[in-house]
Amino acid sequence: MNKVLINDTTLRDGEQAAGVAFNLQEKVAIAKFLDAIGVHEIEVGIPAMGESEMRAIAAISELGLSAKLLGWNRAVISDIQASMACGLTRMHISIPVSGIQIAAKFHGQWRITLQQLKDSISFAVDQGLWVAVGGEDSSRADENFLFDVAHYAQEWGASRFRFCDTVGVLDPFSTYTKVNRLVAALLIPVEIHTHNDFGLATANALAGIKAGALSVNTTVNGLGERAGNAALEEVVMALKRIHGIDVGIETPRLLELSRLVAAASGCSVPPWKAIVGENTFAHESGIHAHGVLQNPTTYEPFAPEEVGWERRLVVGKHSGRHLLSNVLQQYGIILNTEETQSVLDAVRQQSIQKKRSLTTQEVLHLVYEQRVSHAIR
Numbered sequence: 310m311n312k313v314l315i316n317d318t319t320l321r322d323g324e325q326a327a328g329v330a331f332n333l334q335e336k337v338a339i340a341k342f343l344d345a346i347g348v349h350e351i352e353v354g355i356p357a358m359g360e361s362e363m364r365a366i367a368a369i370s371e372l373g374l375s376a377k378l379l380g381w382n383r384a385v386i387s388d389i390q391a392s393m394a395c396g397l398t399r400m401h402i403s404i405p406v407s408g409i410q411i412a413a414k415f416h417g418q419w420r421i422t423l424q425q426l427k428d429s430i431s432f433a434v435d436q437g438l439w440v441a442v443g444g445e446d447s448s449r450a451d452e453n454f455l456f457d458v459a460h461y462a463q464e465w466g467a468s469r470f471r472f473c474d475t476v477g478v479l480d481p482f483s484t485y486t487k488v489n490r491l492v493a494a495l496l497i498p499v500e501i502h503t504h505n506d507f508g509l510a511t512a513n514a515l516a517g518i519k520a521g522a523l524s525v526n527t528t529v530n531g532l533g534e535r536a537g538n539a540a541l542e543e544v545v546m547a548l549k550r551i552h553g554i555d556v557g558i559e560t561p562r563l564l565e566l567s568r569l570v571a572a573a574s575g576c577s578v579p580p581w582k583a584i585v586g587e588n589t590f591a592h593e594s595g596i597h598a599h600g601v602l603q604n605p606t607t608y609e610p611f612a613p614e615e616v617g618w619e620r621r622l623v624v625g626k627h628s629g630r631h632l633l634s635n636v637l638q639q640y641g642i643i644l645n646t647e648e649t650q651s652v653l654d655a656v657r658q659q660s661i662q663k664k665r666s667l668t669t670q671e672v673l674h675l676v677y678e679q680r681v682s683h684a685i686r
């Protein structure tokens with residue numbers, strides 16, 4: 310687990326999330342941002358979708374980005390021609406490898422499936438293109454058949470094979486075992502592609518990397534088909550902070566990138582979302598806030614600035630004396646023990662009524678009200 314390449318597919322699998330449709334400007338802006346923060350490879354989309362998608366992909370390929378750009382193709386020569394027409398020189402060619410998929414898409418005719426793969430790889434290689442092959446539904450495929458397809462892909466000229474957990478049915482243990490065996494069987498590198506149907510996409514992506522995959526598919530915010538994909542920000546930060554692997558991405562800009570993709574996709578990020586959710590560095594609970602005020606590492610796995618956040622201490626239903634006093638001190642207000650407790654009681658009542666934490670102004674107003682009522686008594 311040393312060098313890991315990030316192949317971000319926000320612009321392909323991310324955009325496949327139901328209801329998401331980026332326009333040309335949004336696709337260009339996201340590609341530029343991914344490139345600017347150091348993402349190594351970008352799967353820019355599916356040229357076979359037609360003219361407007363091709364225009365957007367051609368616009369990205371004309372930018373001269375440092376990131377390597379890949380077009381996603383079926384094992385169909387006209388798909389590859391469409392990718393070439395966009396100026397792309399790196400082709401990802403996908404082929405179903407499970408019995409379920411081959412039955413549905415190729416009427417169970419696996420020989421025809423393999424022939425289409427051979428024809429499309431050969432076509433692309435003859436054009437001087439770099440080729441990667443994706444085994445769609447690798448996780449549910451018969452292992453011997455998967456290995457055969459991957460070996461053929463290698464023999465026919467593919468430079469990488471993608472192991473896809475297309476419907477997100479693996480856990481980290483089974484991912485490790487399957488990917489490890491595939492890595493050992495091939496000479497070309499393996500890429501890991503995971504889905505989040507059981508909330509395991511990031512964990513499975515990490516397991517795939519640990520098993521020897523040299524590249525990983527991610528999407529910003531985990532956007533993607535159904536429950537989404539492994540999130541770029543989660544994979545990058547877990548590699549960095551849990552495994553000590555810095556993939557060279559400018560992590561303080563991850564939050565800005567998340568906001569860009571949330572706006573373009575119309576899919577907002579839940580507050581508890583790892584790394585980019587607005588609560589990731591917010592502390593309301595008394596015990597936590599007390600700890601964080603002494604030493605932030607008591608309740609933070611790394612500094613908020615590392616991913617673009619600032620720490621927030623929030624007064625609400627669960628807050629205690631230390632947090633309240635800290636907030637009030639910033640306004641030159643020092644309360645005695647009795648006053649502090651009565652303000653805290655009032656904070657709890659109001660938080661329950663408003664069903665949220667309080668703004669600083671609301672806390673200051675409660676202090677004022679408590680003082681007035683004490684003075685009257």
Ligand SMILES: CC(=O)SCCNC(=O)CCNC(=O)[C@H](O)C(C)(C)COP(=O)(O)OP(=O)(O)OC[C@H]1O[C@@H](n2cnc3c(N)ncnc32)[C@H](O)[C@@H]1OP(=O)(O)O
Nearest residue numbers: 322325355357358383384385403404405414415425445475
């Ligand atoms: C797991 C994944 O994420 S795979 C990627 C999924 N992404 C998308 O589907 C988004 C973009 N797709 C599209 O715009 C369209 O589906 C297109 C342009 C690719 C094809 O559109 P259409 O010609 O209208 O076909 P449609 O989408 O209804 O059906 C898919 C066809 O591709 C075939 N197909 C599916 N996967 C593959 C493959 N890997 N290689 C070759 N053919 C394939 C299907 O068998 C079916 O073929 P048929 O038309 O001969 O029956």
Ligand SMILES: O=C(O)CCC(=O)C(=O)O
Nearest residue numbers: 403443444445446473475
């Ligand atoms: O690249 C491929 O082969 C398919 C990728 C994919 O999106 C998936 O399998 O979920």
